[in-house]
Amino acid sequence: MKLKTIRLAIAAAVLALSPLLLCAQVESANKACTHKFHQHSVTVDGYLFRTYKEITLKDEFACLEVVHAGKVVFRKVEEGGEFSLGQKSQPEYKVPAVKPGSDLTGRGHPNMIASYYSGGAHCCTSILLFELEPQLKLLSTLETGNSDIAHFERNPQDGRYEFVTWDDLFAYWHACFTCSPMPKLILSPASDKKGSLTFQLDLAKMRMRAPTEQEWSDKYLPQARAAFAPKAAFDDYYAGAELWSPMLDWIYGGQAEWAWKLVDTAWPAEKPGKSEFLNEFCGQLTKSQYWTDLQPQIGNPPKACMEGIAEAQREENAHDRD
Numbered sequence: 099m100k101l102k103t104i105r106l107a108i109a110a111a112v113l114a115l116s117p118l119l120l121c122a123q124v125e126s127a128n129k130a131c132t133h134k135f136h137q138h139s140v141t142v143d144g145y146l147f148r149t150y151k152e153i154t155l156k157d158e159f160a161c162l163e164v165v166h167a168g169k170v171v172f173r174k175v176e177e178g179g180e181f182s183l184g185q186k187s188q189p190e191y192k193v194p195a196v197k198p199g200s201d202l203t204g205r206g207h208p209n210m211i212a213s214y215y216s217g218g219a220h221c222c223t224s225i226l227l228f229e230l231e232p233q234l235k236l237l238s239t240l241e242t243g244n245s246d247i248a249h250f251e252r253n254p255q256d257g258r259y260e261f262v263t264w265d266d267l268f269a270y271w272h273a274c275f276t277c278s279p280m281p282k283l284i285l286s287p288a289s290d291k292k293g294s295l296t297f298q299l300d301l302a303k304m305r306m307r308a309p310t311e312q313e314w315s316d317k318y319l320p321q322a323r324a325a326f327a328p329k330a331a332f333d334d335y336y337a338g339a340e341l342w343s344p345m346l347d348w349i350y351g352g353q354a355e356w357a358w359k360l361v362d363t364a365w366p367a368e369k370p371g372k373s374e375f376l377n378e379f380c381g382q383l384t385k386s387q388y389w390t391d392l393q394p395q396i397g398n399p400p401k402a403c404m405e406g407i408a409e410a411q412r413e414e415n416a417h418d419r420d
Contacts (some may be wrong), residue, residue, distance in 0.1 A: 129161035130175055140183045142198040143208050143230040145171075149181040162212055162226070164234060169236050180269075185249055185358035193249045199230070202250050202259040202296060203287040213247040215246065223248065225261075237295045238287075240399065241387070244269050244333060245280065261285040261297055267386045268346065272335040279343035279351040285389065296363040299391035306351030318344050318356075322364035336371040349383070361400075377406035384410040
């Protein structure tokens with residue numbers, strides 16, 4: 099038999115088996131949502147939320163199920179990972195407990211939180227936000243990446259709930275994971291005319307004050323200069339993460355001019371690579387899922403930064419065309 103014929107025969111066999119394999123996988127996934135794999139339950143406003151976790155020698159599935167009036171009205175199954183219900187207090191991380199059924203969006207309806215953690219090193223968490231009236235609706239799925247303590251909390255000024263998370267855009271960016279800065283984000287819910295809900299950066303609540311002269315000279319400048327010390331840089335990069343950690347805080351906090359001033363002041367005159375660093379740093383910023391809201395925050399950046407943004411956007415446009 100010729101090699102081509104053998105390959106065709108193998109391909110045909112795989113295609114023939116594919117529906118069987120798919121059916122077996124679906125059947126196994128559905129079995130995850132059975133009583134023997136049940137983990138937790140919460141009843142709120144007439145809806146029963148249940149989580150399941152199946153671990154066998156062959157399969158590992160997680161299931162989230164919502165039951166109302168004896169009928170399953172929502173089901174989500176994931177391969178691996180684990181679902182959890184509600185938001186429990188974690189005082190060590192300043193995460194408050196949220197009572198199931200609380201109005202988290204300001205729309206006047208009770209809400210329920212469910213979370214999915216994919217498992218594995220450093221990743222990934224998704225927050226599922228349900229609205230329970232006038233009928234069950236999955237309002238939003240908030241992808242928080244490596245931010246496993248993202249949470250809802252009340253704003254002390256207006257008493258409304260906001261979603262607090264951290265942008266992991268720069269995780270592993272020329273730094274070890276534990277060294278990687280993750281700027282804090284505050285997201286507020288916004289409804290459109292069709293009733294759809296989105297969470298957007300609340301730039302007013304995120305705004306930082308400018309550093310004092312003493313903070314600048316005693317804290318920020320020494321920290322940034324330490325990024326150029328011998329062995330401070332990860333993998334022989336231009337500088338260590340101590341340089342761009344406060345830069346990110348200031349950019350996200352509406353004080354970008356201090357970020358650009360820090361680079362100019364801390365960068366050693368005899369060290370090359372400042373323009374290249376700014377080019378790469380700003381190009382990375384454009385990859386944030388919050389870039390549309392974040393872009394106005396960069397102010398009037400250096401030329402190398404603007405070039406990095408333009409290059410990244412050209413690459414993104416080319417990728418979209420492909």
